[in-house]
Amino acid sequence: xxxxxxxxxxxxxxSPEAPFVVIGERINPTRRKKLAETMAQGDFSVAQxxxxxxxxxxxxxxxxxxxxxxxxxxxxxxGAVQAVMGIVDVPLxxxxxxxxxxxxxxxxxxxxxxxxSTTAEEEMMVRVLPLAKQFNAAVIGVIQDESGIPxxxxxxxxxxxxxxxxxxxxxxxxxxxxxxCLALTVGxxxxxxxxxxxxxxxxxxxxxxxxxxxxxxxxxxxxxxKILNIAYLALAIGSGLTTAITDPTVPEIQTTxxxxxxxxxxxxxxxxxxxxxxxRAQAAA
Amino acid sequence: MELxxxxxxxxxGSAGEVQAGVQAALAxxxxxxxxxxxxxxxxxEEVGKRFEEGDFFVPEMLIAARAMQSGLGLLKPHLIDSGVxxxxxxxxxxxxxxxxxxxxxxxxxxxxxxxxxxxDLGSDVDSQKFVQAAQDxxxxxxxxxxxxxxxxxxxxxxxxxxxxxxxxxxxxxIGGAPVTDAxxxxxxxxxxxxxxxxxxxxxxxxxA
Numbered sequence: 001x002x003x004x005x006x007x008x009x010x011x012x013x014x015s016p017e018a019p020f021v022v023i024g025e026r027i028n029p030t031r032r033k034k035l036a037e038t039m040a041q042g043d044f045s046v047a048q049x050x051x052x053x054x055x056x057x058x059x060x061x062x063x064x065x066x067x068x069x070x071x072x073x074x075x076x077x078x079g080a081v082q083a084v085m086g087i088v089d090v091p092l093x094x095x096x097x098x099x100x101x102x103x104x105x106x107x108x109x110x111x112x113x114x115x116x117s118t119t120a121e122e123e124m125m126v127r128v129l130p131l132a133k134q135f136n137a138a139v140i141g142v143i144q145d146e147s148g149i150p151x152x153x154x155x156x157x158x159x160x161x162x163x164x165x166x167x168x169x170x171x172x173x174x175x176x177x178x179x180x181c182l183a184l185t186v187g188x189x190x191x192x193x194x195x196x197x198x199x200x201x202x203x204x205x206x207x208x209x210x211x212x213x214x215x216x217x218x219x220x221x222x223x224x225x226k227i228l229n230i231a232y233l234a235l236a237i238g239s240g241l242t243t244a245i246t247d248p249t250v251p252e253i254q255t256t257x258x259x260x261x262x263x264x265x266x267x268x269x270x271x272x273x274x275x276x277x278x279x280r281a282q283a284a285a
Numbered sequence: 286m287e288l289x290x291x292x293x294x295x296x297x298g299s300a301g302e303v304q305a306g307v308q309a310a311l312a313x314x315x316x317x318x319x320x321x322x323x324x325x326x327x328x329x330e331e332v333g334k335r336f337e338e339g340d341f342f343v344p345e346m347l348i349a350a351r352a353m354q355s356g357l358g359l360l361k362p363h364l365i366d367s368g369v370x371x372x373x374x375x376x377x378x379x380x381x382x383x384x385x386x387x388x389x390x391x392x393x394x395x396x397x398x399x400x401x402x403x404x405d406l407g408s409d410v411d412s413q414k415f416v417q418a419a420q421d422x423x424x425x426x427x428x429x430x431x432x433x434x435x436x437x438x439x440x441x442x443x444x445x446x447x448x449x450x451x452x453x454x455x456x457x458x459i460g461g462a463p464v465t466d467a468x469x470x471x472x473x474x475x476x477x478x479x480x481x482x483x484x485x486x487x488x489x490x491x492x493a
Contacts, residue, residue, distance in 0.1 A: 030463040069472070185343070187347075188390075221346075
C-alpha cells in the first residue's frame with residue numbers, strides 16, 4: 001500500500017517498496033526551552049532553523065507540534081506552519097490534540113498532509129477522521145483504545161483493524177491510515193520491544209497498511225539510549241516499519257536508516273549510501 | 286546488623302533477602318518503625334539519590350522499589366499495631382488521554398518508600414477519579430502528563446477539585462516531560478516536581 005503525502009508539487013511516497021520515510025520530530029517545544037519561548041512570542045525563527053537542519057539531514061516530512069500551554073493554539077499553529085512552509089518544501093505532519101488548531105493548519109496547507117494522530121478511542125476518531133476526509137489528509141492511528149494499550153500482538157491487531165474500519169466509515173481509505181503499534185520502554189518490561197515488533201509483523205501481514213513508530217520510547221530510563229534506539233529502528237524496519245517520527249540530525253539515526261534502505265533493496269547501486277559516506281568524510285576532513 | 290543487610294538488599298533489589306531480613310529483624314525484637322525508617326526508607330533515599338545522579342537506571346529503581354514493597358508488606362500489620370501514621374495520603378495518576386505511566390509509577394514507589402500511603406489511580410485518569418480520591422481523604426494529588434497534547438487536562442482536574450470545593454483540602458503536585466514550573470503556576474498547582482526524588486522532597490515540604 002502506498003501512502004502519498006504532498007506539499008505543492010513535491011510528493012513523498014510511504015511504502016514497503018520505497019525508501020524509508022523520515023518524519024523530522026524536532027519542531028516540538030517539549031524540553032526545548034528556546035524553541036518554546038520563541039514560538040510563544042510568535043517568533044518562528046528557531047522553528048525555521050529546525051526545519052532547515054532536519055531537511056538537510058535527510059528528513060522527508062516534518063512534524064509540527066506547537067503544544068505550548070496557555071497559548072492560542074490555532075494562531076500559533078498557523079504561524080508555525082506558514083513559517084515552515086516559507087523555508088522548506090517538504091510535506092508536513094500536524095501534531096496536536098486541539099481540533100481547532102488542526103483545522104487551522106489543514107486550511108492553509110497546499111497539499112496532502114499527515115495528521116499525528118488519532119487513537120482508536122471513539123471520542124477521538126469522530127473528532128479527527130472527518131477532518132482527514134474533509135482536507136484529504138492521511139492520518140496516523142495509534143493502537144490504543146478506551147481500555148488502554150492492548151497487551152498482545154493479536155489484540156493490537158484487533159485495535160488496528162478497528163482504526164482502519166472506522167477510517168473507512170468516514171471515507172478515509174486504508175492507504176491513508178498509518179498504524180503506530182506503540183513502542184513501550186524495555187526499561188519497565190523487557191518483553192515490550194518484542195511485543196511491538198511481533199504486532200507490527202502481524203498488522204503488516206493482515207492489513208497491509210504502512211507502519212510508523214515513535215521508536216525512541218523503547219530506551220526510556222536506560223543508559224546508552226542511542227545504541228538501543230538505532231538497533232530497535234533496524235529491527236522495526238525488518239518487521240515492516242515504513243516511516244518513523246525521529247530526529248534525523250542525530251547522525252547515527254540517519255546512517256542506520258540509509259544502511260537499512262540499502263540492505264532492504266531500496267538504494268540502487270548503493271548511490272545514496274556512498275553519497276552520505278562522502279559527505280561524512282568531507283565533514284570530517 | 287540486620288538493618289544494614291535489609292538496606293543493602295533493597296538497594297540491590299533482592300526481594301527475597303529483604304523479606305528474610307525483615308523477618309529476622311522482627312524476630313530479634315527490632316521495632317517495625319525502626320526497620321521502616323532505618324532500612325527501607327533510608328535505602329530508597331539512597332536509590333533515589335543514585336537515580337538523580339545518573340548512576341541508577343529505571344529497571345534498577347523498579348526492582349529496588351519492588352524489594353522495598355515486599356518488606357513493607359511484612360511490616361504493615363506491625364506498623365498498624367504500633368500506631369505508626371503514614372506521612373500523608375497521596376492519590377496519583379497519569380491524566381486522561383495519556384498512558385505514559387513509568388514516571389508516575391516511580392514517583393508512587395518512591396513516595397511509598399518515604400512512608401506515604403499511596404493510592405495509584407493508574408493512567409488515563411478522569412478528573413472525577415481525582416476528585417473522588419480527594420473526597421476519600423487524600424491530602425496530596427499527584428498528576429503526570431508526558432504529552433503537550435494531554436497536559437492541559439491537569440488544569441481541568443484542578444478546576445474539578447475547585448468546583449467540588451476540595452481545592453483547599455489538598456496539595457496538587459504535577460510533573461512530566463512537557464511540564465514546567467511556570468506551567469504549574471499557570472494552572473494553579475501547588476508545585477512542579479522535575480523527577481521522582483525531588484517529588485518526594487517537595488511533597489514532604491508541602492505537608493510539613
